[in-house]
Every structure is written in C-alpha cells, then in structure tokens.
Amino acid sequence: MPKPLIFNTKERKTILVLGDLFIIGSALNVFMNDALDVKVENILFRIIFYISGTLFFFLLSYVLNFYNLERPFKTRLILSQSFFIVGSFVLTIFIGTVLFFDASFWRIPLIIFLFLTPLEIFLWRYFFGNLFKVIPAIRNVMYVFDKEIDDDHQKYIDQIDGDGMESYYKTRLTYSIDNVTILERKKFMDAMDKIDSFILNIPSYDQLSPRFEKMLIEAILKGKEVLSFTTFYENIYEALPLKSHNDSFYELLQLKNGKIRYLEALFTFIVNWLFILVVGAIFIFFLPIVFVLNLFFNRGPLFYTQKRVGQYGKEFSIFKFRSMVVDAESTGAKMAAKNDARITPFGKILRMFRIDELPQLISIIKGDMQLIGPRPERKIFVDKLNEITPFYSARHLIKPGITGWAQVKYKYGENLEDSIRKLEYDMYYIKNKSITLDIRIIFKTITTVLFSRGI
Known part of the structure; x- marks a missing residue:
C-alpha cells in the first residue's frame, strides 16, 4: 500500500x-x-x-x-x-x-x-x-554523514529536526558514509519503506559508491527526496550552512554575479532615493529635538562616527546619533550588546525607536551604503572573522545596508559567533538577491521597527 x-x-x-x-x-x-x-x-x-x-x-x-x-x-x-x-x-x-x-x-x-x-x-x-x-506532515529522514570530519554530529541532526522551530523533518536513521556503502540492498529497501528523505552531509559526492548511487536512484524513482545538507538547510532556514562539510566552496558560493540585472539595479536605485526622501524629512524633524535633549540628558558630541568595511573591503565612515557614553571604548573595541551597560538612558530611547540610525542616511547619499545589504562591520572584527571562516569576505561583494536579511531573520548580534550565524543569512541574500527578496526584507523591517524585533 x-x-x-x-x-x-x-x-x-x-x-x-x-x-x-x-x-x-x-x-x-x-x-x-x-x-x-x-x-x-x-x-x-x-x-x-x-x-x-x-x-x-x-x-x-x-x-x-x-x-x-x-x-x-x-x-x-x-x-x-x-x-x-x-x-x-x-x-x-x-x-x-x-x-x-x-x-x-x-x-x-x-x-x-x-x-x-x-x-x-x-x-x-x-x-x-x-x-x-x-495528515502526515513530518518527513522521516535517513541522514548520511562522514564520521571522519563530523565533529558535531548531534548539531546537524538537531538542525534537521528543527532546532527550535518546525522544520517538518525528523531524523529516523543515521549512517556514516562507510557504513552506508556496505549497506545490504535488502536492508536499504526495508529502510526505504520508513524513510521519506535522504540528506547527505559529506565533503564530496565522489565518496558515494556506484552501488549506493544506484540505491539512491531507486529511491528517487519511488518518489523519495534526496538532498544535500546545504540544499536542505537553505530551503528550511533561508540561510547557508557555512560550517557544513558538504561540497563546501562551490555549493555555498554559487553567486549570481555574472548576470547583469538592470531591473534589480533600477529597483535598488528607486528604493534608496525614496528612503532618502522619506527618512531625510524625518531626520530633519528630529535633528533639533535630539540636539536640545542631548544637551541635558546625554552631554557630549551629538554624532559619533566610526570606520566600517564596505564594498570590496574599502573602509568608509558611518554616522549615528551618539547613544553611548563618550569614552565607551576606553578599554578597547567591543561589539555592542542588546542591553549594553555603555548605553546612556537617553541613548536607550534613541535605540528603542531607531532614531540613532537616522544619520546613516548620509552614508547612502555619499554612495557608501544602500538601504538593503549586509550590515557593515569594523575592520578589527572583520579581520578576526576572516580568521575564523574563509567565507566572511564574500559579504563585501555588495554594498552594505541599513537593513538586511540577517537583521530581519536573526537576533541582535552580540559576539563573533552571532556574526558567523548572521553571515549565513548574508550569504543566502547575496546568492539569492532579487526584487522579491528585497521587498520581503522591507516588509519584515517594518515589522521589526513596529514591534522591536531583531536588529
């Protein structure tokens, strides 16, 4: 049946x-x-x-x-x-x-x-x-991995099973690539009756024996799903698994830079200038208010400026209303946290309503930033992250943005590990950049601002 x-x-x-x-x-x-x-x-x-x-x-x-x-x-x-x-x-x-x-x-x-x-x-x-x-909603999974390099086996299983969300996949069987290669055909066929999807997390598909490849083809012909772990992760989480061992460089970096996308460029231009006009009016309205209140409740410079890494690794200056104490980095550079003790009471109000972000409009007018793109980071942290992951520099292929896919999909980044997780979403955006995805980000940003989520 x-x-x-x-x-x-x-x-x-x-x-x-x-x-x-x-x-x-x-x-x-x-x-x-x-x-x-x-x-x-x-x-x-x-x-x-x-x-x-x-x-x-x-x-x-x-x-x-x-x-x-x-x-x-x-x-x-x-x-x-x-x-x-x-x-x-x-x-x-x-x-x-x-x-x-x-x-x-x-x-x-x-x-x-x-x-x-x-x-x-x-x-x-x-x-x-x-x-x-x-009605059945969960796809039962056979997970195939390489035990020689799978240093966090349970983490990948948790990601398949949902990792805090509904993925609608459940790992039922796990096989290392060595064991699955010698798996008897009868056992495979018996297992296939209980399995809906096969997820492969291996460095190279050359590791698959011709015999097991034939079994997978039989599974496909019987209506089963066969996915690489990267494809699964991208479909479910809308991000790229940078720590996966799965045919890493080619599969992760199938970026669409070879295509000239005039409509996307026109859309980006229109969105940026609409943003400049609308937010420019808001910025002019709030400027004298913040200036006066800053004199009483946040004494010190009105703005703060900082060097950030932009497109192609070039540094530029970013501007914000100052929300931290004047000597916030007297002990050295440190990533901002959501409840950072260095934020002043008045700065908390500015951050709550995103007013501190308004001067970034200047960077868009200068052409250093755009509305949508990866958030720009400081060089000291970029250098550290480049040491941890070879993919980090790829986020500099496009101009940084005030909002982006990582900002609307992931929590406030407070450390290098969070930056790597956000990089998964940035890479997904670069690989799948489109007008539709940009519109989704704009709508999700509206939700974020209205309900104080993310960013």
Missing part, C-alpha cells in the same frame, strides 16, 4: 492562503452587496475593491507574520493573531469607506462583516492546524 502524500511547507502555505482567500473574498462580498446601504453597479469599481481589499489583507498578514508555519501550533497565538490582524483589516475597510465615501450601512450585515470574519479566519486556521495532526 503506498504511503500517503506528505505536504511540504510551501504546499501547506498554499492551502492556508486559498482558505484565507475564500473567507476574505466572501467577507468583502458581504460588505459590498449586503452591508452597504446602496448598490454599487460599477463593475470596474467592484473589481478594484475586491482586488485591493484582498491585497491589503495579504500585505497586512505578511507584515505581521501571519503565515509563519515554522512556529509550533498554539491555539492562543492563532486566536490572538486572527482577531488582531483580521480585526484591523475589517476596521480599516469600514473606516476607510466611511471617510472617503460617506456611506451608510445595514446594521446586521455590517456586524457580520466586522465580527464574523475574524472568527471564521480563526476557525479555519484552527481546523488547518489540527488537520495536519492527522
């Missing part, structure tokens, strides 16, 4: 989106046809209303992380998210219609739209979450 189909994360998200789309479309239809006191006969207006309303819902859901299936399923979280996000959506539609169209409403259909829509989304998501407790 064939095993039931296992839905991967993208397939589950697609099902979730389709359910949301049906509910939101039905809700907008109730609002348009039943709640409004007048009939809207203009077909074009109706189409624009449905499309813009649906896009607004999905934009709001994305910014507020409503489609994060990697988190464990919790009813309380689903309930609070459903009523907060969908409640914000229906209220915005209602208030916007009142303000711009001075419309009147039928009471009962309006109440159904305002209160039943969040409830329907909650019930759908509750059903969805419990559905995958019945």
Whole structure:
C-alpha cells in the first residue's frame, strides 16, 4: 500500500492562503452587496475593491507574520493573531469607506462583516492546524554523514529536526558514509519503506559508491527526496550552512554575479532615493529635538562616527546619533550588546525607536551604503572573522545596508559567533538577491521597527 502524500511547507502555505482567500473574498462580498446601504453597479469599481481589499489583507498578514508555519501550533497565538490582524483589516475597510465615501450601512450585515470574519479566519486556521495532526506532515529522514570530519554530529541532526522551530523533518536513521556503502540492498529497501528523505552531509559526492548511487536512484524513482545538507538547510532556514562539510566552496558560493540585472539595479536605485526622501524629512524633524535633549540628558558630541568595511573591503565612515557614553571604548573595541551597560538612558530611547540610525542616511547619499545589504562591520572584527571562516569576505561583494536579511531573520548580534550565524543569512541574500527578496526584507523591517524585533 503506498504511503500517503506528505505536504511540504510551501504546499501547506498554499492551502492556508486559498482558505484565507475564500473567507476574505466572501467577507468583502458581504460588505459590498449586503452591508452597504446602496448598490454599487460599477463593475470596474467592484473589481478594484475586491482586488485591493484582498491585497491589503495579504500585505497586512505578511507584515505581521501571519503565515509563519515554522512556529509550533498554539491555539492562543492563532486566536490572538486572527482577531488582531483580521480585526484591523475589517476596521480599516469600514473606516476607510466611511471617510472617503460617506456611506451608510445595514446594521446586521455590517456586524457580520466586522465580527464574523475574524472568527471564521480563526476557525479555519484552527481546523488547518489540527488537520495536519492527522495528515502526515513530518518527513522521516535517513541522514548520511562522514564520521571522519563530523565533529558535531548531534548539531546537524538537531538542525534537521528543527532546532527550535518546525522544520517538518525528523531524523529516523543515521549512517556514516562507510557504513552506508556496505549497506545490504535488502536492508536499504526495508529502510526505504520508513524513510521519506535522504540528506547527505559529506565533503564530496565522489565518496558515494556506484552501488549506493544506484540505491539512491531507486529511491528517487519511488518518489523519495534526496538532498544535500546545504540544499536542505537553505530551503528550511533561508540561510547557508557555512560550517557544513558538504561540497563546501562551490555549493555555498554559487553567486549570481555574472548576470547583469538592470531591473534589480533600477529597483535598488528607486528604493534608496525614496528612503532618502522619506527618512531625510524625518531626520530633519528630529535633528533639533535630539540636539536640545542631548544637551541635558546625554552631554557630549551629538554624532559619533566610526570606520566600517564596505564594498570590496574599502573602509568608509558611518554616522549615528551618539547613544553611548563618550569614552565607551576606553578599554578597547567591543561589539555592542542588546542591553549594553555603555548605553546612556537617553541613548536607550534613541535605540528603542531607531532614531540613532537616522544619520546613516548620509552614508547612502555619499554612495557608501544602500538601504538593503549586509550590515557593515569594523575592520578589527572583520579581520578576526576572516580568521575564523574563509567565507566572511564574500559579504563585501555588495554594498552594505541599513537593513538586511540577517537583521530581519536573526537576533541582535552580540559576539563573533552571532556574526558567523548572521553571515549565513548574508550569504543566502547575496546568492539569492532579487526584487522579491528585497521587498520581503522591507516588509519584515517594518515589522521589526513596529514591534522591536531583531536588529
């Protein structure tokens, strides 16, 4: 009897989106046809209303992380998210219609739209979450590794199993490359009945014997998944595993520098200048306020400047409003920590609302930085990190940014180990840089600023 189909994360998200789309479309239809006191006969207006309303819902859901299936399923979280996000959506539609169209409403259909829509989304998501407790969601894994160089065997297994998040993979069998090479075909076929995916973490595929390669081909023909550890890690964590031994240099550095991407360059140019115009106005507004408050609560220079390493390893000056004590590095260079004792009380306020970051606008205008890219680091730390990992210099292939994939995906970096973890996300960004990924970063940055996450 064939095993039931296992839905991967993208397939589950697609099902979730389709359910949301049906509910939101039905809700907008109730609002348009039943709640409004007048009939809207203009077909074009109706189409624009449905499309813009649906896009607004999905934009709001994305910014507020409503489609994060990697988190464990919790009813309380689903309930609070459903009523907060969908409640914000229906209220915005209602208030916007009142303000711009001075419309009147039928009471009962309006109440159904305002209160039943969040409830329907909650019930759908509750059903969805419990559905995958019945339908198989976990892919059982055979993990193949090289015991000669696998110095942290359990770490890789933990990463396959989720490492604090839902990966939807579970390691059931582990074989060293030596043992799997002599694995009997009958044992392999018996194991294959219990396995959905094979993940290989070895320095070179030349280590695979022709016999085992044939077995893997048989597995593929039976619908099994065969992945390198790097591919698995990149798909699940949206980062590159720099410490993996898996065909390291070529597989990790398949960077797309050979392509001329005019649309991406144009998009970056437009985004940078929109940022300069918008944030420039905010910077001019806050400059006199910070200047005056700095005289009383943060005595010393208004700005601080520091050398950072930029594109192609060239140093440049970065500017910020000073948030630390004047002699913050009297004992030597030290990475900033989230609750750093050197931050002044007024500096904490500046950092809380990201006001200290505003002067970095100057670096964008000078052409040393852009909005999106790896965060620039100081040379002293760059030199240390270059000694630890040979990949660190690759992040200097593009201009550094004020925000980036590492900033929205990983916690505040406080030490060299955190910098290496952030490098995994920077490398993923460099390898997969696209307009779509940049838009995701912009939306996630908005979430980060609004809810004080990350960065």
